[in-house]
Amino acid sequence: MCEANAYLERDGNEELILENVDIIEPENGQVFIRNIFGEQKVVNSRIKRISLIDHKIILEKIN
Amino acid sequence: MCEANAYLERDGNEELILENVDIIEPENGQVFIRNIFGEQKVVNSRIKRISLIDHKIILEKIN
Numbered sequence: 871m872c873e874a875n876a877y878l879e880r881d882g883n884e885e886l887i888l889e890n891v892d893i894i895e896p897e898n899g900q901v902f903i904r905n906i907f908g909e910q911k912v913v914n915s916r917i918k919r920i921s922l923i924d925h926k927i928i929l930e931k932i933n
Numbered sequence: 934m935c936e937a938n939a940y941l942e943r944d945g946n947e948e949l950i951l952e953n954v955d956i957i958e959p960e961n962g963q964v965f966i967r968n969i970f971g972e973q974k975v976v977n978s979r980i981k982r983i984s985l986i987d988h989k990i991i992l993e994k995i996n
Contacts, residue, residue, distance in 0.1 A: 872935035872985050894983040896959070906986065917980065920957040922935050923969065 874925040876903050878915060884928065887911060891927060894920070901929055937988040939966050941978060947991065950974060954990060957983070964992055 876891045877884040888911055893904040896917055904910040915929035939954045940947040951974055956967040959980055967973040978992035 872988065874985055892984060892986045894980070894985075896980050917957070917959050920983070921955060922937055922957075922985070923955045925935065 871906075872922070872925075873906055874920070874922065874927050876911075876913075876927040876929060878913060879918060879928055879930045887913065887929075894927060899932055903927070934969075935985070935988075936969055937983070937985065937990050939974075939976075939990040939992060941976060942981060942991055942993045950976065950992075957990060962995055966990070 873890040876888045878887050888903050888905055890905040891903050892906050895902040901913050901915050915931055918928040918930040920927050936953040936955055939951045941950050951966050951968055953968040954966050955969050958965040964976050964978050978994055981991040981993040983990050
């Protein structure tokens with residue numbers, strides 16, 4: 871499967887916040903993510919980097 | 934494989950700009966994308982929506 875895991879970078883650490891993410895939508899200083907099970911989160915952050923090969927979405931807090 | 938294709942939305946149409954994208958990095962009103970063959974582009978745009986299941990990255994022009 872081609873979903874990715876979403877991590878929030880905080881103080882140099884990556885905290886796993888949602889697995890098996892399908893949808894990613896940045897909007898107004900927030901990032902909406904939804905996984906294949908319908909779980910969703912809105913995170914006060916911006917997208918730092920996504921690597922689809924690594925199945926990794928890195929979000930970072932906006933200062 | 935789990936890459937996605939990147940499209941730029943313009944006037945309601947989606948124009949394919951890069952296939953087999955691995956890396957996505959938004960920065961300062963631009964989006965950097967790189968595919969598995971090392972081809973890369975910097976697009977004056979923002980990420981509108983990514984669906985990993987659909988293998989689709991939609992960028993939109995910033996007005």
